[in-house]
Amino acid sequence: MTIQTMALIGTGVMGMGIAQIAAQAGLEVRLFDAKTGAAEAGLAKLKATLEKLQAKGKFTEEVLNEILARFKILDSIEEVAGVDLVVEAIIENLDIKQSLFKQLESIVSPETILATNTSSLSVTAIASNLEYQGRMAGFHFFNPVPLMKIVEVIAGLATDEQVVADLLELAQRMGHLGVRTKDTPGFIVNHAGRAYGTEALKILGEGVTSVSEIDRILREGAGFRMGPFELFDLTALDVSHPVMESIFNQYYQEDRYRPSALTRQMLAGKKVGRKVGEGFYKYVDGQKINEVSAQEVPDVRTFNTVWIRTDRAEDADLLAAYIREQGITLDHAETPAQDSLIVLATYGEDTTTAALRFGVDATRTVSIDLLTDFAKHRTLMPSIVTEKNYIDQAHALFAKNGHGVSVIAESIGFISQRVLSMVVNLACDIAQQQIATASDIDQAVKLGLGYPYGPISWGDVLGADRILLILERMLANTGDQRYRPSPWLQRRARLKLSLLHTVAV
Ligand SMILES: NC(=O)c1ccc[n+]([C@@H]2O[C@H](COP(=O)([O-])OP(=O)(O)OC[C@H]3O[C@@H](n4cnc5c(N)ncnc54)[C@H](O)[C@@H]3O)[C@@H](O)[C@H]2O)c1
Incomplete structure (x- = not known):
């Protein structure tokens, strides 16, 4: 079915956002709200928004009038009869949503699709009292609807495939990316x-x-x-x-x-x-009013020689080139000279553990995070015994040319490493659970959360092997199961495949 007419129940923030994009896509939109005057107020606000868009030249006055003519405010819920689709955007309460849909089913025709914009309730549970549960799906938009060009189309246990297909097609007509999602807590984006x-x-x-x-x-x-x-x-x-x-x-x-x-x-x-x-x-x-300003760079005039050890050869090259450019002497010996500053670039490890692993003096050791772009903000982690003089030297060295540097206390991994590896791992696990396809997860999260990359491609950009190493070490160090790497990530990282790789057969 090509959906041409829609009724919106609940004309609050989300309801009116959905109403706007539907009417702009040419659908006839009927509005109903239980609170007297709420639909009128919602439509008046939307009218003002559309007039502003028209004044900015987004569309002609003729188009504006056409869009506005597509709305109809209903006096009673019975007037939804005859629409192709009812979208519910009322209060987030299971009992209230269930009884609304039960009531709707007694009004609309058997072909009418029923959709809920719930963000946290089970679509299957909302549909569970219906006579015909196959007609019901989740249609989950994000706020503000016209700008967040993504909608999750949620298939409950009983939802008909045709209903999912019709909603995906409608999403596209409304200028949104529709992603098919299983009915699981938080769906994809949340x-x-x-x-x-x-x-x-x-x-x-x-x-x-x-x-x-x-x-x-x-x-x-x-x-x-x-x-x-x-x-x-x-x-x-x-x-x-x-x-x-x-x-x-x-x-x-x-x-x-x-x-x-x-x-x-x-x-x-x-x-x-x-x-x-x-x-x-x-x-x-x-x-x-109380943001702590960036850490002050210590005034260091003389630098000791710098001894480097890293997990990856390319990190050692990058650090050596940078340190040479600053006119500071590198210590190339097998073991650090007695007063050399020791710089380690490691992953998923605190500096104490790293210093012990490399067999170096922790009182002169500072680790640096090279997971993210070295040209951007830099993070340094001394050990709990690193002497201030060495921390200051490392800080001043990596802050040269006005670079932003944060010196943090010991942590089981650098802040970016911990957060990014968890973001990538969780997205991979969502793919493993087949809540949606890897590519849909990637696009939905990028659009829904405004990340610079999709959370799965981000893993490819950073290197799946490094993400895996960070997680494995943090798990080993803490025994905390939150860090266990997803099997999806493990297999692809070990086979050196893209994390978006899906099984061909
Ligand atoms: N606000 C968000 O960021 C967001 C994002 C995604 C999904 N959602 C979901 O969308 C739904 C609506 O959220 P919102 O932020 O637009 O809420 P809102 O409070 O702005 O609007 C809800 C509207 O529904 C009306 N209403 C309440 N009970 C009703 C009933 N039984 N029948 C008819 N109308 C009724 C209210 O009068 C109100 O106008 C919720 O399920 C929410 O979880 C919200």
Whole structure:
């Protein structure tokens, strides 16, 4: 069926966003909201938005009038009869959604598709009281709908293939990428998005460095658009903490999704984020007022010779070339001279462990993170016994030419390494669970979360072998099952295949 007419139940933020793109794609859109005046208010707001777009030259006045003529506000829910599709975007409550769909089924024809925009409930459960459950699917958009050009089409246990196909086709007509998703907690995007925040919280909980420094490293070094704590403050913990708990519990306390006691406490203390003026940062007029400034570069005039050891030959070449360019002498001996600064480039390891592995003096050792682009922000990790004089030398050396440097406390891996390996690993595990195809997961998360790459291709960009090494070492070091590498990642990394590789037969 080609869907031409749609009814939207619940004309709030999401409902009106969906209504907008549907009407712009030429669909007739009927609006219904249980709250008196809500549909009128939603449509008035949308009209103002569309008029602004028209004034900016996005479309002609004639087109504007055509779009507006496609809307009809309903006085009673019975008037949805005759539409091809009903999309529900009401309150996120299973009982209320179930009874709404039961009521809808008694009004619409047997061919009408029923869709829910739920972000956290089971589509199968919402459909479970229907006479004909095959007609119901999830149609999960992201806020703001017109800008977030992605929609998850969720097949519940009983959903007909034709219903999925019709919704995917409609998504395309509305200018969105539709991705077919299994009915699992968090679907694709909200599920994959768990890794970023939870690992950042774990790092913070271990006292590795400050909120500001973690945000800075992940923004400026790793390339995320926002730091995880800036993002938590924007989303607000009254929304995100329950989602973290819900996904963790829906997967029966799977360690990969383990939430943090830090955010539960902040939620209890009502420090939920920007909207209340305080979360991880304090805000005045929406601006952060207590961000810790970048660490000051120590004034070091004389440098000792530098002795380098790395896990990968190319890392040693890169470091040696950089150090030579700074006019500093390299120590090429088999073992470091008595006062050489020891620089290690390692993966998934703290500096104490790395110094012991390389058999060098930990009091003169500083590790550097080379997972992300060396030309961007640099992160250094001294051991718990490294002398200040050596930390200062390393800091000044890698900050030359005005480079941003963060010096962090010992951690089971560098901040970017921990977070990126968890992002890639979780996306690979979602592929392993066949929640969606690897390529759909990649595109959906890139569009839905604004990452610079899809989370699976990102693994290819960074090197699947390095991601695997980081995870294996962190697992060995901690015994924490959250770091266990997904079989999807392990096989592809060992066979030197792209992480997007799918089985041919
Ligand atoms: N806000 C988001 O970022 C986002 C993203 C994806 C999905 N969702 C999901 O979309 C749905 C709607 O979220 P929202 O943010 O637009 O909410 P909202 O509060 O902005 O709007 C909900 C609207 O539904 C109406 N409503 C409530 N119960 C109703 C009922 N029984 N019958 C008819 N109308 C009813 C309310 O009056 C309100 O106008 C939820 O299921 C939510 O989980 C939200």
